[in-house]
Amino acid sequence: MEAVLLAFILTLSVFLGFELIAKVPATLHTPLMSGANAISGITVVGAIIAAGADLGPWSTWLGALAVFFATVNVVGGYMVTDRMLSMFKKKDSTSGGDS
Template identity: 55%
Template sequence: MDPMTTLTLLVLAGFVGAEVVSKVTSRLHTPLMSGTNAISGIILVGAIASIANATSPLLIVLGVFAVLFATINLVGGFVVTDRMLEMFSRKG
């Protein structure tokens, strides 16, 4: 695909994702976060695999950034999920 088509698909996916997530009720946010964490884990594995097959220094640098951002997203998702689950636990 050409870069303009790829950019258009990325922007459209962002809009659709934001619209879908904004319509989710508060009871479904924890399961939604768990599913998002699973997707982030898959993205992390894909980023690591792309570094393994990289042939140029630019691709390696981009792969390292992809691993870094996917790791931040994954850890942040687990932290948010843990905080949300603590809201439902009994105190005392």
């Protein structure tokens, strides 16, 4: 039953994802991609559990390594996306501090 429930969640999320992204203009494709990439770093949650749940030395070490990589992905991804997005300015918006 649990598996069916999870599959249900998966299906709905995929459809939601399609609906959300279909409307993104071409101008924002790169930030969208790197922003989505940062979200895929959600694996960090799984990594934290693996590293912290005390399931033995292997799990702890692999988990810690996973935490490292996933954190690079999350922190780097969000920051670089923010850096890119803050460059997109409308015409005549002076200094662009408003967005």
